[in-house]
Amino acid sequence: MRSPVVPSHLPARIASGAYILNSGLSKRNAPQEVAEGLHGFAATAYPVLRQVEPATFVRALSTAEIVLGSALLVPLVPTGLVATALAAFSGGLLGLYLRVPGMREPGSLRWTEQGQAIAKDVFLAGIAGTLLADTARRAGRTD
Template sequence: MKLAHLPLRVTIGAFVLNSGLSKRTLEGEAEGMHAMAVGAVPQLSQLEPARFAKLLSYAEISLGAALLAPFVPATLAGLGLTALGAGLVQLYLKTPGMREAGSLRPTLAGTPLAKDSWLLGAGLTLVLEGLTHGRRRG
């Protein structure tokens, strides 16, 4: 892990890991979370809400651990983070009431989802830096 990646990977990794750990024992919240996800990705309706929550928990725990592990390449950790960020941005864009009419600007209810766009940006930064690392400018 590059020293310059340390602040980004540790802070985001710890946040995502904690989020995944907290989803392990969701009771009563899995249905609402699943319904919101189905609104953005209809194919998720094939999963039971409890199974969806468990899989999401495992995915977040794995991603958080990958970001924290110094031996996981930046490109690989960035791909996982980009996928999570893209999913959250899609949730924001497709969930009614999250944006002001005719705008990308979030409503008060949409701000918690809109702010997750930083995860997409951080993931893309890790991927791009990993892909361009060591290349010389011509």
């Protein structure tokens, strides 16, 4: 039986998984003002989130990050599955970067000082893309 994870995927999975898990754990007991700030930022990019209470939003975000980070770190979870989840998660983060005013220089993808913290999430999208492409390539093999 073939393993769900190939050794060459482990560095990317460990790096991104540890980063996302830490992010989720740090939001776990966020004070109300932090929850309101995160919620307001996300609701600017995704207006549907205005319907969700800030504390509920941050609790759900924290849980999602903990689950995704843990799944990336557990080598029993197939890479294709966690890479798909990572692609969705990083896509949401990049949506913040593209939609929230002040994150980018006008008419450009270049980040502003405010946008730098979000712009770095392009690396998570790159990791997801690489893992997905390699998983698809390996699935096409008949070894």
